[in-house]
Every structure is written in C-alpha cells, then in structure tokens.
Amino acid sequence: MKISRDNWITFIYPEVYGQTMKGDSRFTLGLINGKVYRNGEFTQEDVYIKDQIIAEIVPTGTELPCEKIVSCTNKLILPGFIDPHVHINLELGEFKSSDDYESASKAAAFGGITTFIDFLEPISNVNEFDVMLKKKQNEAKVSYIDYSFHTTVGNFNDDVDKLIKISxxxxxxxxxxxxxxxxxxxxxxxxKFQEFLKNSNKTNTLILVHAENDEKILNANVEDTVESYESSRPAVSEIEEIERIARFVDEFKGKLYIVHVTCGSSIELLKDKYNELLGKNIFIESCPQYFYFTKDKYKQKNGNLFLIAPSLRSAEEQEKLKQNISFIDTIGTDHCPFTKEEKRRYEEASKTPKGLGGVEFSFSLMYHLFGEKIIDKFTINPAKIHDLFPRKGIIQIGSDADFVIFDPAKTQVIEPGHSQSDYNPYESWLTNGLIESTILRGEFIVKNRKLVGTKKGKFIRRE
Ligand SMILES: [Zn+2]
Structure with missing residues (x-):
C-alpha cells in the first residue's frame, strides 16, 4: 500500500515562491535543453538564474537575455541533493572523524549534495547550546556547500520547552x-523522550531519534569482537525500540524522524501497526551502507573497517529493506569516516570508532539500485521534513538555484574520492549514471567532474 503524501504537516510557502520575477531581465546563468525534474517527472524546459535563485523556467527554445548559457542536451537537471545526516569533526574519545568541513563538503559536492545537516555535540542542559552552536559555526566557515545543524541532547535533564525555543x-x-x-x-x-514529543506536537519541531534498545545491548552478553559485533547490537534491539517509540508517537503525536533504520522488519512493523502515522508523524531515514553490505562483512578479513552503529544486518533484513524502499522517506549517509589505522587499533569492537564515509557516492549508489524513484528521497522529502522547503529540494521559481546535472546514459567508476579517510568501501565499483556537475546558488562548484567552486557555503536557517 502506498502512503498518501497529502498529509505533510503544515509548510509555509512565502509569497515569492511560484511567482515570476519582474524588473531587470538579464539572467546570470541559463541551463538549457535539459530534462528538468519537476513534480516527479521530467519536463523539456530551460531554467534561468539570477541573484542566486531560480528566476525563470520556460519551454526549451525560448531564448532569454543571459550572461552565460550551459547546454544540457540529454542530461537530467535535478534539484541539488540534501544529506540530512552527516558527522563532521566528530570527536569520540581518542578519535576524531577524518573529515572537516573543507573535505566533507568537497566530497559532498562531487556527490551532488548542495546542503547537508551536521549535528551539534550532545548537551545535557540548555546553557551549553550557545557554545556548541558557535563551535560548529566556526568549523563550518570553510564549507563549499550550504549547511545546517541538528541540536543533540545527551542524558538531557533540563527544560525541554526552553531548549526547543532557543534552538x-x-x-x-x-x-x-x-x-x-x-x-x-x-x-x-x-x-524526557515523551516531553520532547509533546513539545514537538505543539511547536512542529522535528525530533530525531537513534533507536536501539539500551537494555538489550547491555544484556547481550557476547564476546567483544568484530565477528560477534552484530549480536552485541542485534536487529531485535532496533525493531523493539522502534515499536516502543512508535507507541509514544501514537499517544503524544509530534514529528519523529528515525535516523539510519537498518532492518526491513522495523519498517514492516510500522506499516502493520502505525500506518496512519507514517509520512505524517513518523519519518524514516536509511543509509546506502545498509543496502550494500551485510553482517557477513564482520566475518571477513577487513571486518573492522565496516564497524558502524547500528550494525550491518543479515541478508534477509537487507532484502526486506530494499522491498520497502517506497516507505523510506529520506536517504542520509551518516557520513563519519575514520582511517584504517583507527579502525584497526583495537581488537575489541567496543573500542573501535564506529562509522563509514559515504557523502560522495550516496546518490550514485542508490540510483544504481532504484533508478529515478530515489530522487525525491534526496531532494523534496528531506527539504520538507527538515524545514528547508521550498528554498531547497525543488526546481521552481524563487527557490535557491541548486542543481545537479546528471547524465543517465553514462556510468561512473567510483574513485577513491575527496574524503580524508584512507579507504573507500565502494572504490572501483561501477554505477549507472554520472553526476557531471553541481551548482550551488547559481555557481558551479563541480563542473564536468572538476572542482571549480570556492568555499561559499552558508548556514541555512530552517524555520
Ligand atoms: Zn549518525
């Protein structure tokens, strides 16, 4: 059964969107002759840009005065992609993830991503918010693409309403x-979880949750090795916890976004028991790595390199995940790479930093598996769910001029990439389609697979 998307929670459409611009009509950039992705289909139109935004969309062949024209014959013109889940400069005890804003955003731009959302470090009280925000804003000054953050709480025991208000x-x-x-x-x-949901119901704030049952994990009682890693955080710990928190949502409503869902069974449970909440009160994110690798990796030689949390799953769960792709709202990457040496430093799985890179190849990998139906999960869905819409995630007059020029007739060999980690689990794979160019607010960052942009990314207020 397909979920209706009519019930998106109220989104604000400022007056400017959807209207034709008046006044001086000289455009700065025109993308002509391409197939433009609009409302779930491709139209043969030309897109003109001015002052960093989409200023005009006309039938192909309508020549308008413009400083620079780029012909996109046989190419797809897609909205710039949004990755709602990345970790940059993440500190985990003695480890720090490999990418800073410069390398992560460069890698992301090559992957067609024009906006990503990182996480502020966890806080336990409201007073810590400002410090964490300033720290990230400082780090992010070298970004090639636009960015935002999610507030994160750890063992929070302060006033929920106050925190959400300042956030x-x-x-x-x-x-x-x-x-x-x-x-x-x-x-x-x-x-506290329930307090956050109650507040979300009042304020429309999105509550993101990493859902694994803590007790199940603490009582797993298995060896602390790479081979046993999946059993130490088993599938059932995710499935059961998702069931519990869905019950909370059923009671308190609000908007809950479940990050990195790994098990197809988790989604089937939500469909069976909480179908009416999906797409309205509960949103589902998954990540490319769960579609490509299974827990068998942990039995293989380089198993350490694939330690992530939640764990990779069985082939059966992976298959179910694929079958339920239409119920997954967004694809995030959970981008959080480390170096080989860091992943191998300890024998114990518990001491090894968890995470993989992926920001550069997420679209290519998912397009390879699912084709065009994946586009919304990288564009309009994350834009709507994360309050970036209609500024981002759509090709329409008034929106930011963020685009990916994609050639579906070509193939792409996955390169080592631009991350600062020294391994890429997808390296030398071949995927259908090629991300040729990426444009942020009317300027090329990547053009014909070459970096041409500068660090002009900016913080996007979401409201
Ligand atoms: Zn994460």
Whole structure:
C-alpha cells in the first residue's frame, strides 16, 4: 500500500515562491535543453538564474537575455541533493572523524549534495547550546556547500520547552535524542523522550531519534569482537525500540524522524501497526551502507573497517529493506569516516570508532539500485521534513538555484574520492549514471567532474 503524501504537516510557502520575477531581465546563468525534474517527472524546459535563485523556467527554445548559457542536451537537471545526516569533526574519545568541513563538503559536492545537516555535540542542559552552536559555526566557515545543524541532547535533564525555543530561534527546528549509549551518558529517559514529543506536537519541531534498545545491548552478553559485533547490537534491539517509540508517537503525536533504520522488519512493523502515522508523524531515514553490505562483512578479513552503529544486518533484513524502499522517506549517509589505522587499533569492537564515509557516492549508489524513484528521497522529502522547503529540494521559481546535472546514459567508476579517510568501501565499483556537475546558488562548484567552486557555503536557517 502506498502512503498518501497529502498529509505533510503544515509548510509555509512565502509569497515569492511560484511567482515570476519582474524588473531587470538579464539572467546570470541559463541551463538549457535539459530534462528538468519537476513534480516527479521530467519536463523539456530551460531554467534561468539570477541573484542566486531560480528566476525563470520556460519551454526549451525560448531564448532569454543571459550572461552565460550551459547546454544540457540529454542530461537530467535535478534539484541539488540534501544529506540530512552527516558527522563532521566528530570527536569520540581518542578519535576524531577524518573529515572537516573543507573535505566533507568537497566530497559532498562531487556527490551532488548542495546542503547537508551536521549535528551539534550532545548537551545535557540548555546553557551549553550557545557554545556548541558557535563551535560548529566556526568549523563550518570553510564549507563549499550550504549547511545546517541538528541540536543533540545527551542524558538531557533540563527544560525541554526552553531548549526547543532557543534552538528554533537559532534556525534549528530539530533535536536529536538517543535511546541507547547509556555508557557514554547519551541515553535519554523515556519520560524526557515523551516531553520532547509533546513539545514537538505543539511547536512542529522535528525530533530525531537513534533507536536501539539500551537494555538489550547491555544484556547481550557476547564476546567483544568484530565477528560477534552484530549480536552485541542485534536487529531485535532496533525493531523493539522502534515499536516502543512508535507507541509514544501514537499517544503524544509530534514529528519523529528515525535516523539510519537498518532492518526491513522495523519498517514492516510500522506499516502493520502505525500506518496512519507514517509520512505524517513518523519519518524514516536509511543509509546506502545498509543496502550494500551485510553482517557477513564482520566475518571477513577487513571486518573492522565496516564497524558502524547500528550494525550491518543479515541478508534477509537487507532484502526486506530494499522491498520497502517506497516507505523510506529520506536517504542520509551518516557520513563519519575514520582511517584504517583507527579502525584497526583495537581488537575489541567496543573500542573501535564506529562509522563509514559515504557523502560522495550516496546518490550514485542508490540510483544504481532504484533508478529515478530515489530522487525525491534526496531532494523534496528531506527539504520538507527538515524545514528547508521550498528554498531547497525543488526546481521552481524563487527557490535557491541548486542543481545537479546528471547524465543517465553514462556510468561512473567510483574513485577513491575527496574524503580524508584512507579507504573507500565502494572504490572501483561501477554505477549507472554520472553526476557531471553541481551548482550551488547559481555557481558551479563541480563542473564536468572538476572542482571549480570556492568555499561559499552558508548556514541555512530552517524555520
Ligand atoms: Zn549518525
């Protein structure tokens, strides 16, 4: 059964969107002769840009005065992609993830991503918010692409309403919670979890959740090795926890976004029991790595390199995940690479930093598996869910001029890439279609597979 998308929670459409611009009609950039992705289909139109935004869309062949014209014959013109889940400069004890804003945003631009959303470090009280925000804003000054952040709480025991108020006032209407990681003091209590949902119901703030059952993980009682890693955080810990929090949403409503869902069974459970909440109160994100690798990796020689949290799953769960692709709202990458040496430093899975890179290849990998139906999961869906719409995620007059020029007739050999990590789990694979160029607010960052842009990314207030 397909979920109706009519019930998106109220989105604000400022007056300017959807209207033709008046006044001086000289455009700065025209993308002509391409197939433009609009409302779920391709139209033969020309797109003209002025002052960083989409200023005019006309039938192909309508010549308008323009400083620079780029012909896109046989190419697809897609909205710039949005990755709602990346970790940059993430500190985990003695480790720090490999990418800073410069390398992560460069890699992302090659992958067609024009906006990504990173996470502020976890806070336990409201007073810490400003410090965390300033820290990230400082780091992000070298970004090639636009960015935003999610507020993150760890064992939060302060005033929920107050936190959400200052977060929203700062242009960040989203807060991430963990139901696990009590050992690193990040787990939220269920009482606080419910407070966040109640607030979300009032304020429309998005609550992101990392859903794994902490007790199940603490009581797993398996060897602390790479081979046993999946059993230490088993599929059932995700499925059960998702069931529990869906019950909370059923009671308190609000908007809950479940990050990195790994099990097809989790989605089937939501479909069976909470169908009416999907796409309205509950949103589902998954990541490319769960579609391409299974827990068998942990039995192989380089198993350490694939340690991520949540864990990779069985082939059966992966198959179910693929079958339920239409119920997955967004694809995030959970981009968080480390170096080989860091991944191999300890024998114990628990001491190894979890995470993989992926920001550069997520679209190519998912397009290869699912074709055009994947486009919305990288564009309009994350834009709507994460309050970037209609500024981002759509090709329409008044929106930011962010585009990907994609050649569906070509193939792409996955290169080592631009991440600072020294391994890429997808290297030398072949995918259908080629991301040729990426445009941010009317300027090429990547043109014909070459970096031509500069670090002009900016913080996007989401409201
Ligand atoms: Zn993450």
């Amino acid at each position: 929203c006032e700062s242009g960040i209407p989203s807060v991430k919670l963990f139901t696990t990681y009590s050992e690193s003091n990040r787990k939220i209590s269920y009482a």
